[in-house]
Amino acid sequence: MTTFEAILLTIVTASTPLLIAALGELVTERSGVLNLGVEGMMAMGAACSFAAAVTFDSTLLGVLAGILAGTFMAALFGLVVLGFAANQVGSGLALTILGLGLAGLIGAPFVGARRNPIAPLDIPVLSDLPVVGRLFFEQDLFVYGSILLTIAVAVYLNRTRVGLMLRSIGENHGSAHGLGLPVLRTRFLAILFGGACAGLAGAYLSLVYTRFWSPGMTAGRGWIALALVVFAAWRPGWALVGAYIFGAATVLQLHAQAAQFGVPSQALSAVPYLATILALLLLSIRRGRAIGAPGSLGLPFVPDR
Amino acid sequence: MFSRSLMGVLAGAAALALSAGGAAAQQKLKIGFIYVGPVGDYGWSHQHDVGRKAIEKAFGDKVETTYVESVPEADSERAIEQLARTGHGLVFTTSFGFMEPTLKVAKKYPNVKFEHATGFKRAPNLATYAAKFHEGRYIIGQIAAKMSKSGTIGYVGAFPIPEVVAGINSYFLGAQSVNPSIKIKVVWANSWYDPAKEADAAKALLDQGVDVIAQHTDSPAPLQAAEARGKFGFGQASDMEQFAPKAQLTAIVDNWSDYYVARTKAVLDGTWKSEDTWGGLAAHMVVMSPYKNMPDDVKKMAEETEAAIKSGKLNPFKCPVVKQDGTEVECKGNGALSDEQVLGMNFYVKGIDDKLPQ
Numbered sequence: 001m002t003t004f005e006a007i008l009l010t011i012v013t014a015s016t017p018l019l020i021a022a023l024g025e026l027v028t029e030r031s032g033v034l035n036l037g038v039e040g041m042m043a044m045g046a047a048c049s050f051a052a053a054v055t056f057d058s059t060l061l062g063v064l065a066g067i068l069a070g071t072f073m074a075a076l077f078g079l080v081v082l083g084f085a086a087n088q089v090g091s092g093l094a095l096t097i098l099g100l101g102l103a104g105l106i107g108a109p110f111v112g113a114r115r116n117p118i119a120p121l122d123i124p125v126l127s128d129l130p131v132v133g134r135l136f137f138e139q140d141l142f143v144y145g146s147i148l149l150t151i152a153v154a155v156y157l158n159r160t161r162v163g164l165m166l167r168s169i170g171e172n173h174g175s176a177h178g179l180g181l182p183v184l185r186t187r188f189l190a191i192l193f194g195g196a197c198a199g200l201a202g203a204y205l206s207l208v209y210t211r212f213w214s215p216g217m218t219a220g221r222g223w224i225a226l227a228l229v230v231f232a233a234w235r236p237g238w239a240l241v242g243a244y245i246f247g248a249a250t251v252l253q254l255h256a257q258a259a260q261f262g263v264p265s266q267a268l269s270a271v272p273y274l275a276t277i278l279a280l281l282l283l284s285i286r287r288g289r290a291i292g293a294p295g296s297l298g299l300p301f302v303p304d305r
Numbered sequence: 306m307f308s309r310s311l312m313g314v315l316a317g318a319a320a321l322a323l324s325a326g327g328a329a330a331q332q333k334l335k336i337g338f339i340y341v342g343p344v345g346d347y348g349w350s351h352q353h354d355v356g357r358k359a360i361e362k363a364f365g366d367k368v369e370t371t372y373v374e375s376v377p378e379a380d381s382e383r384a385i386e387q388l389a390r391t392g393h394g395l396v397f398t399t400s401f402g403f404m405e406p407t408l409k410v411a412k413k414y415p416n417v418k419f420e421h422a423t424g425f426k427r428a429p430n431l432a433t434y435a436a437k438f439h440e441g442r443y444i445i446g447q448i449a450a451k452m453s454k455s456g457t458i459g460y461v462g463a464f465p466i467p468e469v470v471a472g473i474n475s476y477f478l479g480a481q482s483v484n485p486s487i488k489i490k491v492v493w494a495n496s497w498y499d500p501a502k503e504a505d506a507a508k509a510l511l512d513q514g515v516d517v518i519a520q521h522t523d524s525p526a527p528l529q530a531a532e533a534r535g536k537f538g539f540g541q542a543s544d545m546e547q548f549a550p551k552a553q554l555t556a557i558v559d560n561w562s563d564y565y566v567a568r569t570k571a572v573l574d575g576t577w578k579s580e581d582t583w584g585g586l587a588a589h590m591v592v593m594s595p596y597k598n599m600p601d602d603v604k605k606m607a608e609e610t611e612a613a614i615k616s617g618k619l620n621p622f623k624c625p626v627v628k629q630d631g632t633e634v635e636c637k638g639n640g641a642l643s644d645e646q647v648l649g650m651n652f653y654v655k656g657i658d659d660k661l662p663q
Contacts, residue, residue: 006512014505104343111345114548210500210526212548215343216375217524219499250502254509257492258459264662265465265493 007255012143013209015247017042017201019146021225022232022239023153024197029229030157031190032170032296036092037077038198039222040099044069045202047107050213054113063203070199071192073099078191082184085300096222104215115211142204147240149197154236166190170294173301183301198222234294249275334395334573336360337388338372339381341400342498348523348542349497349559350374353399353422355543356561363566367573378402382409389414395572397565398422401468407431418577420568423468425648427579434564437585438468439475439647440614441557441593442519443621444607445539446479448554448596449517450487451603452537457488459515461506463497463522465662471650472521475621477657479610490515491659500526511536517554528552537598544594555607556594563589583644587615622647627655 021038028035048069053062077095080086157163166186169176173183205221206213224246232238253268338357342350357370371393376384381403388396389410397420398407404424411419411431419431427433449458458480462469473491480487490513492506507518507527511534518538520527525548531538532552540546540556564582571577584590593611596604613619624636629652637643653661
């Protein structure tokens with residue numbers, strides 16, 4: 001394996017959890033709900049998936065547990081912000097705190113446990129192709145899953161009737177309600193989807209990326225996923241691009257250090273964030289206006305009967 | 306992390322309130338600990354908690370211990386003061402960043418004894434302690450140079466602060482003593498604890514031809530990355546063998562237990578006084594976990610070096626120490642660099658082909 005291939009492979013691993021979590025939050029936000037609890041849901045996903053995978057010695061059950069844990073946390077959030085029309089920013093922050101704490105508690109008995117790596121898929125013939133072979137045809141299932149998920153979300157939002165309903169609810173919940181669209185039900189489902197994705201991203205961290213659990217291991221990736229949604233201007237395709245830019249910048253700066261380019265490491269560490277700001281700038285210049293967030297994003301909705 | 310810690314403080318406060326209720330009856334010595342990370346980090350804070358448990362085991366019901374975990378350094382004063390106010394006679398604050406808050410609280414509560422890890426500010430009721438981890442790093446440097454086939458060894462650093470820089474220099478000097486033409490690549494994670502990023506840093510080093518990795522970050526992720534590639538690494542702070550049974554050559558283990566037990570005994574006996582303790586291998590504050598996965602001659606060399614450092618025959622920073630630009634560092638210690646020079650180290654030694662971020 002050449003260095004070039006190796007770098008590309010690492011970039012894919014670094015980008016995948018960001019992409020999965022960002023896609024979930026993107027759908028939630030498109031429905032008009034801002035969930036700042038991604039970090040907490042991700043931590044719960046990481047803890048519960050690792051706990052289940054070790055207990056039952058099954059990666060599949062681990063992944064399912066991660067998704068369920070994220071969904072459960074999202075359901076709590078949905079109950080508070082939709083049922084009680086609570087402030088979404090406050091509730092989301094509370095969800096992060098709760099998730100990180102609860103994950104520490106659930107994960108405590110599993111600190112120091114270890115699991116064997118998941119073998120990448122090996123597609124015959126195709127994975128033997130030079131460069132692209134290893135890159136495209138010898139990844140773990142999560143990577144293929146995240147690409148498929150991007151396409152599915154894009155089709156759902158832009159090409160289906162239910163996707164259009166979700167978008168119109170996010171743009172103006174008053175009008176949508178007036179048209180008879182089920183605002184609260186759609187939003188609740190969108191929140192659950194966001195939680196499931198965050199949980200899956202967490203499962204990727206503890207089962208594939210580092211293969212152990214320790215408290216605080218998400219280390220801010222949930223917040224990066226939130227930023228990616230804005231970066232992507234609420235479009236799934238751009239979320240994919242953004243996640244890979246971010247992953248690439250993170251990994252390349254480490255390689256630049258190892259190659260001794262002589263650039264201060266603190267400056268290199270800032271590169272991914274600078275890249276985000278630059279991309280945002282370019283996007284807004286190209287469109288000649290502020291990037292459009294869903295019109296009702298973050299606003300509580302109380303149906304008056 | 307901030308939020309979790311806040312909860313930790315609240316939970317700690319609640320626990321203290323509960324224990325205060327029953328405190329009137331007995332005259333137990335209450336001992337408090339402030340940790341910067343979670344006790345489950347399997348590294349720095351975990352090892353301090355092992356020390357706390359050693360106190361409980363050694364003194365049984367003569368003592369009572371409390372800990373507050375994940376305390377952010379900037380917000381630590383409240384947590385420290387909380388412990389001082391609720392009848393604790395001895396308080397350990399276990400991160401460099403707790404230095405100023407500990408000093409402040411120590412002045413306010415002259416009857417409480419404080420112990421601050423890795424700092425340099427003392428008061429009549431505030432002692433300091435740290436461990437010479439760089440002694441262990443000299444040994445692993447020698448092992449790394451012996452085990453490396455590519456001739457390039459790697460190092461994942463957290464932040465370019467003196468403690469870490471001294472560790473890199475010691476590691477490299479050890480390696481150089483075995484193979485004068487050895488090369489080193491250093492990658493800074495700019496974080497003490499971010500398992501995924503630490504793993505990426507290790508992968509970057511491995512991809513660029515490094516085949517033995519040392520780390521000064523807190524998670525087992527770099528070691529695990531080495532294991533996944535069939536390369537070698539070293540455990541940090543605690544024995545991480547279970548994460549990488551084939552890759553871990555040895556681990557530099559922090560052992561605070563003996564010190565904590567001794568200091569608790571001093572308080573109970575009334576002989577405690579404020580002083581500075583900086584112990585290494587000889588004082589058992591730094592312990593090497595069993596040497597594994599290496600040929601017998603390498604193991605023998607490591608054991609001999611360990612014995613030489615313990616007996617004082619060998620000092621990793623024996624003079625002359627030469628900087629990158631070829632100038633010799635002034636020798637302020639007894640045939641080696643003084644403690645202050647090591648604690649304030651801000652240069653790379655000659656042979657490290659990289660620029661130290663300032």
